[in-house]
Amino acid sequence: MSEVAVIGFAASDRSVTTSGVETLVPVFEQALDRAGLGRREIDFWCSGSSDYLAGRAFSFVNAVDAIGAVPPIAESHVEMDAAWALYEAYLKILAGEAETALVYGFGKATAGDVHRVLALQLDPYTVAPLWPDAVSVAALQARIGIDAGLFTERDMAEVAARDSGGNAEELLGHPYLADPLRAHDVARVKDGAAAIVLAGGERASRHRKRPAWITGIAHRIDPQGLGERDLTTVPSASAAARDAGLDHDVDVVALHAPFTHQELLLRHALGITGSSRFLGAGGDAMFSAGLSRIGAAAEEIMSGRAERAAAHATSGPALQQNLICVLGRDR
Numbered sequence: 001m002s003e004v005a006v007i008g009f010a011a012s013d014r015s016v017t018t019s020g021v022e023t024l025v026p027v028f029e030q031a032l033d034r035a036g037l038g039r040r041e042i043d044f045w046c047s048g049s050s051d052y053l054a055g056r057a058f059s060f061v062n063a064v065d066a067i068g069a070v071p072p073i074a075e076s077h078v079e080m081d082a083a084w085a086l087y088e089a090y091l092k093i094l095a096g097e098a099e100t101a102l103v104y105g106f107g108k109a110t111a112g113d114v115h116r117v118l119a120l121q122l123d124p125y126t127v128a129p130l131w132p133d134a135v136s137v138a139a140l141q142a143r144i145g146i147d148a149g150l151f152t153e154r155d156m157a158e159v160a161a162r163d164s165g166g167n168a169e170e171l172l173g174h175p176y177l178a179d180p181l182r183a184h185d186v187a188r189v190k191d192g193a194a195a196i197v198l199a200g201g202e203r204a205s206r207h208r209k210r211p212a213w214i215t216g217i218a219h220r221i222d223p224q225g226l227g228e229r230d231l232t233t234v235p236s237a238s239a240a241a242r243d244a245g246l247d248h249d250v251d252v253v254a255l256h257a258p259f260t261h262q263e264l265l266l267r268h269a270l271g272i273t274g275s276s277r278f279l280g281a282g283g284d285a286m287f288s289a290g291l292s293r294i295g296a297a298a299e300e301i302m303s304g305r306a307e308r309a310a311a312h313a314t315s316g317p318a319l320q321q322n323l324i325c326v327l328g329r330d331r
Contacts, residue, residue, distance in 0.1 A: 003331050004093045005204035005211035006302070008035025008197030009295035013285060016191035019062035020049070020106040023193045028066060031102065035197035036207040039068060042197075043098035045075045046089045048082030048105040049287050052117055063106065074098070081105060083256075083290035083313030083323050086196060090217060093200040100203060105288035106193035114189050114286060122317055123225050134258075134317070135186055139178035141231045141318045142261040146180055148232050150268070153180055156260040160184035163280035185260040192285025194292040212298035212309070212327045216244035219313075219323035226318060234269035237312070237322035241270045244324040248272070251306035254279040254293040256313045265319065266312065277306075290314065294325050301329055 010030035016023045032039060045067055049060045060077045067073060078085045082105025089101035115134040122128040122137075145151055157168040164184065174182045204211040220236035220243075223229050253276045257263035263278075279296050281289060290313025297309035307329045315321040 002094070002201075003204070003213060004090050004198055004200050005208070005213045006196055006295070006298035006327065007199050007204050007208035007211050008032060008037070009195070009298055010034065011192065011194040011288065011292045011295060013190055013192045013283065015110070016106055016108040016193060019059070019065070020108070020193060021063060021066045023191075024063060024066035024104060024106060024195070027104070027193050027195045028102065031195040031197050035199070037100060037197060040071060042100050042102045043074065044089055044092050044101040045073055046085040046092075046101060046103050047077045048080055048085040048291065049077070049107055050079060052120065053107045053109060053111060053114070053286060055111070080315045081287050081290035081313050082194065083294055083325070084219065084315070086198070086291060086294060086325070087217060087219060087323065089198055090214060093198060099200050101198045102195060103198065103291065104193065104195040105291045107285060107287035108191050109189045109286040110191050118317070127226065135178045135181060137226070137317050138186075138259045138262070139181045140226070142180050142185070142259065145232050145261055145265065150232055151261060151264045155264055156185050159260040159263050162278070163282070181259065187258045187281065187284035190283045190285050192283075192288045192292070194285075194288040194295055196291060196295050196298070208302065210302050210304060210329065212301035213329070213331045214325060215328045215331075216246065216326040217324065218243035219321065221316070221321045224316070224320060231318050232265065234265055234319045234322060237266055237269040237319065237324065240322050240324040244326050246270060246310050246324055246326050250276050250308045250310045250326070252277050252279060252297055252300045252309040254297040254309070254311045256281065256290045256293045258284045258314075262314075262319055270310075270312070270324070272310075290323065297325070298327055301327055
C-alpha cells in the first residue's frame with residue numbers, strides 16, 4: 001500500500017470522564033459514520049493519552065471498553081498526543097498490515113493543575129525539581145523571542161485577536177499572567193477527545209468521494225534541556241516540514257500552538273507565508289489537540305474548501321517535539 005487518506009473525523013470538547021469511555025463512544029460513532037464504515041470494518045485501532053492525567057498506570061486500557069469486546073481487535077497506544085498514534089497507524093497501513101484504522105486521543109486536563117503536572121516532562125535532575133509550570137517555561141521562551149526582535153507583544157495579541165474576534169489593542173491592556181504572557185496568550189486548557197479514520201488506496205476512494213490524502217508526514221525531536229537549544233528556533237519542526245514535503249503552496253494551515261508566540265515561531269520555522277489561511281484551535285485539549293489539527297485540516301479538503309493543507313502537532317516543553325502532516329486533494 002502506498003497511499004493513505006483521512007476519510008472521517010470527529011471531535012468533542014465535552015468534559016471527559018477519567019476512563020474517557022463515555023466521551024469516546026459518540027466520537028467513534030460520528031467518525032465512523034462520516035467515513036462510511038462500521039466498527040467491524042476497522043483493522044487497527046491506535047490511541048494517544050497520558051497516565052499522568054488519569055492518575056493511574058495503563059489508564060488507556062479502560063478506554064478500550066469504548067471499542068467493544070467483540071470482535072477481537074488489533075490495538076496499540078502511544079503515551080503522547082494522538083497525532084503520533086496517527087503516524088503509527090499510517091505506517092501500519094503502508095506496511096500492508098491493515099487497510100483501515102481508527103486513531104483516537106483523549107485527556108482530562110481539568111482534573112488537576114496540568115501546567116504544574118507538565119513539569120514532570122522536564123530534565124529530571126536540574127529543572128523538574130524546581131517545578132516550573134508550563135506557562136512560566138513558555139514565558140521564558142516568549143521573552144527571549146521578544147528580546148531577539150523576532151516578534152512583539154502586539155504581534156502576539158494579533159494572533160489571539162484573530163482567533164477570538166477581539167481587538168489587539170484592548171488585549172494589550174490586560175495584566176500579565178507570566179510576563180510577557182497575558183491570559184489571551186495561553187490556550188484554554190480543556191478536556192477533549194478526537195478520532196480520525198484512515199484508509200489505504202482504493203478503499204479510501206470507495207468510502208469517501210473526496211478523501212484527504214496524506215502526501216507527507218514526519219516528526220522530529222529537539223534536546224530536552226532548555227539550555228541545550230536555541231528556544232527562538234524550532235529545528236525539529238523545520239526538519240519535519242522538509243521531510244514531509246511541506247512547501248508554500250498550501251491553502252490552509254492548522255497549527256498546534258498552545259501559546260501565541262509559538263505560532264509566530266512556527267510560521268517562521270515552517271516558512272509559511274501570509275497567503276495561507278490559519279485555523280484557530282479554540283483551546284488546548286491535552287493529547288487530542290494535535291490529532292484535532294490534522295482532522296481540521298483534512299476536513300477542509302474533504303469539504304472542498306481547500307486543495308492542499310498542512311497540520312502540525314507538538315509535544316514537550318517549548319516546542320520540543322513536532323510533527324507535520326501534509327494533505328492534499330490529489331494522491
